[in-house]
Amino acid sequence: MNLMIAVPFVVPLLGAALALLLRRSPRAQRVSSAVTLAVVVAGATLLLDTTAGGAVAVTQAGGWDAPLGITLVVDPLSALLLLVSSVVLLLVLLYAVGQDISGLSRAMPQVFHPIYLVLTAGVCLSFMAGDLFNLFVGFEIMLTASYALITQALTRERVRASMIYTVVSLTSSILFLTGIALVYALTGTVNLADVAEKLGGAPPELRAVLALLFLVVFGIKAAIVPMHFWLPDSYPVAITRISAIFAALLTKVAVYAIIRTQTLLFAGDDISSVMLWIAIATMVVGILGALVQDDINRIMSFVLVSHIGFMIFGLALNTVAGIAGVLYYLVHHIVVQATMFLVNGLVRQYVGHTSLRSIRGLTAVSPVLALFFFLPALSLAGMPPMSGFVAKVALFEAGAQAGGWLVWTALVAGVLTSLLTLMAIFRVWVRAFWGTPLPDMLEARAELRRGPDVAGRRVMAVTTGAMVGAGIAVTVGAGPLLEIAFTAAEDLLDGDAYIEAVMEGAT
């Protein structure tokens, strides 16, 4: 068990070292990075297999027992997210490799590979961290890697975007550290399980302040309104593979952290009305932003912001059904959002940009591309029978069960947001995919077909297809996935299993 838990964190770091050593031979570097991520996927699969029934796997690094040592914990929630993230990370890496082979990207592979694997290690550590400080370390590893990644293939625009991104992220990190210090001052420990036990005796006002502080810290990273402004400014500007992985994972890691801290540490505190208001604001403001944008990547970024609102809504319900809905929504959204950005990368091949103003008739240019856009887009908008529909129904059902006027307001806002998402998606569909193609797009297609880089473009198309397939798999596998989500949600709301597993053997 010890070995299994170490895999998702240590293997990517080893892979990063290998990628650095192999920087002179791009082919060896690609193979080693892909194998590294494949090992992580395999490890995550085994972890999910052991924990799916509700078990909690714990390892105490360094051999020191719980409140003192470095605790790594994998419960069903962590295992599920580890698996989905590693699959998406692997597919995006393959897409990037295709892009590098085809010579369509200006990114430097010798820099990209090591840092990408370090990012993987950071994401995995965040999901497994058993204490607040390691959660911070995981976040920092992830963010430091992301600062380097967002400036790949440097342009003036990217420098500007990365400045905003870095400053905002550092601000949230400072607040995070402050929060950890406050928790330590209050309880004398940073181990999540230990804090959960000791916070019980703290005055409720103090607990509420801490709960709100952590909500703000992770809310900045998750881009909930009103802390969302940085996201549509920075993500769309980065190169395709980076915006895909940022949109899919970084905000979701923050959502994971919100779920973990709010359910485990602040279980008894009621900030759910605050969270419901935030959820309503995030859903509505995000989607209204998406409706007025003219660039596909920016539209997708605003849609991303708005859909974070759904997750906050489910979490605010504080019921098993609500949290299970959030978990399924997380899985669905990670896959679909990454797919959308990869498809936008394919669009960029034909026109060199993603602005709706000068794209017409993509369906005629490439029917396959249109299909790749259409399926995840429907899913994102929540049309039956796609995974987005299942996720939203799960959330709305949970909301209806919970009741209360604020919940119903949020529900109405959610339905409205779904419809507006559909509108935003169809705006893209009508303007970019219908109509007669522009002459230079046909020229670009002819040139791409003649070009010597067909192999790389084929890899890109196949990996995007695989992502679309993964999205369909999330739909088809909704039954078992929801089952795991319900188990995980029960564990989360109960909390005792987690605390017992971690504190076992503690003095």
Added chain:
Amino acid sequence: MSTREENGREPQRGAVGDGAPPEGWEAPRERWLSTVVRPAFGPRSVLLEVATRLLIPTILVFSVFLLVSGHDQPGGGFAGGLVASLAYVLRYVAGGRRELAAGMPMRPEALLALGLLVACATAVAPLLFGASVLEAASVTVTLPVFGKVKFASFLLFETGVFLIVVGLVLSVVSALGARMEAEEEEVRIVRARTTRFGRMRGGPR
């Protein structure tokens, strides 16, 4: 211009800017901070150079001391690595990018990779013996001269951290300082050529 001739190397133009590291990784190792080679920037400071020559060995030894004593005393791989990389930074400040390149044992990326490998390998190694990640073992032996010495397996991990820190600082210095310096020098050479020979020998590219 004297820098170029006395160094016996033509600066490789074009190597700058397309991702290649600053030139001169294989610069001679025998004489360092030589008074013959004029630094590429500004006037030289004899005081600084002499002090640097005296200090560097001491700093490096001190960094190793910090590394070794780190397992149960203040110090450790991170602190040791920072101190060691300060020695190289000092040499860079005194002598410019050629001195920095000449002083590096290997390229910073390779140092980073090696450190990461060592650290990860020692983190995972205990798993093979059925212990948990990062678990440490130590033996105390009595050596003839040193007396009782404690060897902790953690020293290996700390060595990895040490290498990572040195590699990171060196790559930052060579990317931010040395690269900029190389580009500046380039501009100066081009400008000198155009003013001397005008358009005949080709103006700025």
